[in-house]
Amino acid sequence: MSEVLELVDVSVVRDGRALVDDVSWSVKEGERWVILGPNGAGKTTLLNLASSYLFPTSGSVSVLGERLGSVDVFELRPRVGMASIAMAEKLPRSQTVLETVLTAAYGMTAHWQESYDKVDEDRALAFLDRLGMSDYLDRKFGTLSEGERKRTMIARAMMTDPELLLLDEPAAGLDLGGREDLVRRLGRLARDPYAPSMLMVTHHVEEIPPGFTHVLMIRQGQVLAAGPLETELTSRNLSLCFGLPLVVETENSRWTAQGLPLR
């Protein structure tokens, strides 16, 4: 199995502070990682490195076998799909859902005068269907609910047929039904052997889709644990990561965590 992401001794320093501190991490093809950690731990910074939008202050980052600093990022970026709030905010609110997904095939955020290929349109329709968005094709992106917007962003991220898919808090802000719907859809994607390697940032273990294989826990920019979910997502590691006593449980490929009651 080849590596889709490799960080060796990576630090990102801003204003004299290490946002990511001496991190070494390797993600192999086909793996599905969840990144957990408290607010400000450095999770989004890791995704920004993986999407080649951020370069390390020291250490080396290789994405899909290409080392940042010695590769044309404009060739690399279409090979990496990214769904995040930051990305959603760059998209025109007046564009339709179908256009929002289609423009990704042309490396654009806005609808210009490009004429879309029938093949691209069929692909966009298929991804939107897989994410339950077929009834919203002509809706303006800006009028979508949080959950609809999240699902559109994932369809958009899939449009370039990425080898690596990055999801930054895909279930944040969703109600219980929306979360469960998304977790099921991501679970189906995670179990698809033809789906890209995946990294997902989340705040809640309840949002880990079945089929995810690995976890990286980060605290204050440093890796606390990294490896298979079954061995690393333990009560001990989670308690150390979030700084309070937590009990984690798993049942039917889903995870839950709760704090111990105060005495």
Ligand SMILES: Nc1ncnc2c1ncn2[C@@H]1O[C@H](COP(=O)(O)OP(=O)(O)OP(=O)(O)O)[C@@H](O)[C@H]1O
């Ligand atoms: N350009 C910057 N300059 C200075 N500090 C920054 C910069 N970008 C991010 N930070 C800080 O780096 C730390 C890590 O940020 P990051 O967004 O990676 O955390 P996170 O784990 O994704 O947090 P959250 O869960 O709150 O989204 C935070 O304390 C943030 O304030």
